[in-house]
Amino acid sequence: MSGESRTRGAAAASVEAEVSKEATYGSLPLLKAERSWSAGDFSWVTLSLAIATWAFLTGGSTVLLVGFTDGIAAMLIGNSIGLAIMALGSVVLSQRLGVEQYRALKSVFGIVGVGIVVFVVVLLTEMGWTSLLGVMFGRAFSEISNQAFGTEFDQFGPLVTVFALAAIFVGWIILSRGPVTISKLNRFVAPGLLVVVALMMILLMSQFSWGELLAAEPMAPFPDEQLNFMMAVEFNLGAGLSWWPVMGTLSRLTRGPRAALWPAYAGILVGTVVAQIVGMAAGLLMGQSDPTAWMVPLGGPILGVLTLLFVGFANVTSMASIAYSTVLAVKQSSGPVLAKLNWPALAALFLALPAVLSFFPQFMYEQFMTFVVISGAFIAALCGVIIADYFILRRQVVPLRALYASGPSDPLRFTGGVNIAALVAVVISSAFYLWVYNPITLETQPMFSFGTATVPAVIIAMVSYLILNSLLYVRRGRGAYGGTDLFAAAGRK
Amino acid sequence: MTEASALEQELERRLTAIEAEEANDPVHAALSGRSLGVFLAVAAGIVAVAIVMVAL
Numbered sequence: 001m002s003g004e005s006r007t008r009g010a011a012a013a014s015v016e017a018e019v020s021k022e023a024t025y026g027s028l029p030l031l032k033a034e035r036s037w038s039a040g041d042f043s044w045v046t047l048s049l050a051i052a053t054w055a056f057l058t059g060g061s062t063v064l065l066v067g068f069t070d071g072i073a074a075m076l077i078g079n080s081i082g083l084a085i086m087a088l089g090s091v092v093l094s095q096r097l098g099v100e101q102y103r104a105l106k107s108v109f110g111i112v113g114v115g116i117v118v119f120v121v122v123l124l125t126e127m128g129w130t131s132l133l134g135v136m137f138g139r140a141f142s143e144i145s146n147q148a149f150g151t152e153f154d155q156f157g158p159l160v161t162v163f164a165l166a167a168i169f170v171g172w173i174i175l176s177r178g179p180v181t182i183s184k185l186n187r188f189v190a191p192g193l194l195v196v197v198a199l200m201m202i203l204l205m206s207q208f209s210w211g212e213l214l215a216a217e218p219m220a221p222f223p224d225e226q227l228n229f230m231m232a233v234e235f236n237l238g239a240g241l242s243w244w245p246v247m248g249t250l251s252r253l254t255r256g257p258r259a260a261l262w263p264a265y266a267g268i269l270v271g272t273v274v275a276q277i278v279g280m281a282a283g284l285l286m287g288q289s290d291p292t293a294w295m296v297p298l299g300g301p302i303l304g305v306l307t308l309l310f311v312g313f314a315n316v317t318s319m320a321s322i323a324y325s326t327v328l329a330v331k332q333s334s335g336p337v338l339a340k341l342n343w344p345a346l347a348a349l350f351l352a353l354p355a356v357l358s359f360f361p362q363f364m365y366e367q368f369m370t371f372v373v374i375s376g377a378f379i380a381a382l383c384g385v386i387i388a389d390y391f392i393l394r395r396q397v398v399p400l401r402a403l404y405a406s407g408p409s410d411p412l413r414f415t416g417g418v419n420i421a422a423l424v425a426v427v428i429s430s431a432f433y434l435w436v437y438n439p440i441t442l443e444t445q446p447m448f449s450f451g452t453a454t455v456p457a458v459i460i461a462m463v464s465y466l467i468l469n470s471l472l473y474v475r476r477g478r479g480a481y482g483g484t485d486l487f488a489a490a491g492r493k
Numbered sequence: 494m495t496e497a498s499a500l501e502q503e504l505e506r507r508l509t510a511i512e513a514e515e516a517n518d519p520v521h522a523a524l525s526g527r528s529l530g531v532f533l534a535v536a537a538g539i540v541a542v543a544i545v546m547v548a549l
Binding site: 265 | 519533547
């Protein structure tokens with residue numbers, strides 16, 4: 001073979017490799033052979049995502065308001081409702097089509113509308129979670145340094161930022177290697193975390209009795225007990241909903257609707273319950289939910305440091321997992337400018353944002369509850385609109401080719417690429433949520449004490465969307481509603 | 494072949510393969526009403542158990 005033909009061959013191989021990468025990293029629909037996750041595989045992924053150290057923080061924040069038993073109830077109610085809404089608003093659509101979540105959501109919001117959703121809601125939400133994981137990693141390694149070398153680094157000091165930046169860098173390396181590497185790491189991390197969480201609970205309960213745990217008072221409650229409980233429920237609802245930005249894209253790798261739906265709900269729920277219980281117990285008994293603060297004093301230097309090392313590593317794999325879907329979303333929604341960047345460069349660009357936030361570790365910790373609830377307000381509205389569109393208006397029939405069409409002949413063009421009805425419904429619903437429960441001023445309306453803010457907000461999103469969309473698009477024959485089902489012969493499962 | 498045209502070809506190949514070979518494959522099955530009902534019932538059941546737990 002001549003040098004010239006070898007060069008041409010290498011160039012062609014490079015293009016082929018790029019196409020192959022795009023199929024993994026991009027918006028191309030996956031073929032059946034590429035959809036390799038069974039329900040068991042996906043369960044391990046969701047379980048390992050849920051048993052990250054953020055669950056300790058969520059548990060600890062819950063017991064600021066309520067005691068142990070009420071905390072478990074609030075956790076179950078909030079997560080069960082939040083995860084059910086989240087799963088129906090993300091995994092079913094992407095799984096059926098085998099298409100990345102934000103490409104699939106073109107059928108709901110329009111191609112420009114998806115961009116607005118991604119850059120206004122998704123990017124900010126995931127940036128917050130990613131930086132939080134980095135800060136927790138930083139706190140873990142500061143504590144290890146304090147224990148191993150007798151240093152006295154502050155738990156919100158500069159070293160936390162340095163380690164957080166290191167975690168983000170390692171997360172970028174994992175992320176650059178793609179979803180297969182993330183999946184392989186999760187198979188190792190998830191069972192390990194289960195062991196670590198069990199170990200933490202054993203250590204805690206070796207120092208305290210169950211009676212002490214059950215009798216422990218909430219850490220910082222308000223005078224109204226019912227309001228405390230509902231705020232704890234709402235916070236857990238927000239935590240359950242917060243999985244929405246990543247779950248659809250992950251679920252497209254599964255082999256059937258039930259293999260996607262149940263792990264997205266049950267895997268997260270089980271993992272959250274297990275880890276949050278430890279966070280709640282630690283918060284009530286030790287006054288600190290974050291294991292970085294109590295693991296070494298409780299477990300001793302060797303066991304404590306080893307556990308913190310593992311937890312720190314698990315933070316990084318969680319970071320890579322949530323960043324994977326977010327970077328995909330950004331890639332699909334950013335037009336030709338960012339689309340030209342290769343995967344590692346785009347991943348670096350996204351991770352630069354949480355890197356900036358990691359310079360403010362104390363702010364991230366102190367505003368954690370507010371952040372979760374506000375992001376939950378927007379995600380609840382998004383899910384309401386998606387559920388109404390996919391299950392009620394489209395009856396699960398989305399035109400696959402139209403997801404990739406562009407220009408004036410695009411059946412999913414809506415109004416200049418924006419489904420105005422969807423975005424207006426999201427605004428109405430989110431505003432209603434924040435009127436019922438304002439997480440900044442903590443003002444609430446009477447309905448909040450028995451009905452939460454999320455549930456009525458989802459209903460309002462659905463109703464307002466159905467009315468507006470019917471008026472603007474369905475009645476006018478726009479938006480490709482009522483088409484034939486390409487996959488009708490595939491049946492229902 | 495440019496990268497963009499290769500991607501377009503790959504997209505068309507995939508869409509054609511899905512339409513021709515996977516249209517009746519259970520991987521593309523819709524969620525049945527029964528599965529949806531069971532799912533919602535389990536989620537509601539967990540909420541009910543938690544409410545009873547608080548009430549006791």
